[in-house]
Amino acid sequence: MAESSEVLNELYKIILDRLSSQREGSYTVKLYQRGKPYIAQKVGEEASEVIVASLAEGKERLISEIADLLYHLLVLMAVNNVKPEEVYEELKRRMKG
């Protein structure tokens, strides 16, 4: 099992693996088959669910919605060939000590 700090990288690798193997029954593959506009729409929906949970639902629900959003965001990154390291680099570049 990945260290906490490595979870997003690990999940991204699993997503890439699902996309290259086209594994049957994979939700990631189902998203991919529906196309980029659908994946982008899902990210929007999941972000809305995070907003609602943060304002009107408990912490447990909020954590679950954030996890859904992060997963869909990683799928969106994968289909657009954006690697987590590239996002980390951008965040580091902006980071003020």
Ligand SMILES: N=c1c2ncn([C@@H]3O[C@H](COP(=O)(O)OP(=O)(O)OP(=O)(O)O)[C@@H](O)[C@H]3O)c2ncn1[C@@H]1O[C@H](COP(=O)(O)O)[C@@H](O)[C@H]1O
């Ligand atoms: N982390 C996730 C993850 N988070 C959320 N989801 C799925 O995202 C969907 C969100 O629910 P929604 O109600 O919005 O969508 P839905 O009604 O199920 O489906 P839609 O038809 O609306 O797209 C659920 O089906 C969840 O199972 C995820 N599906 C997969 N993963 C991980 O991704 C990896 C690859 O999974 P597979 O591609 O399924 O093998 C594995 O490590 C999984 O654990």
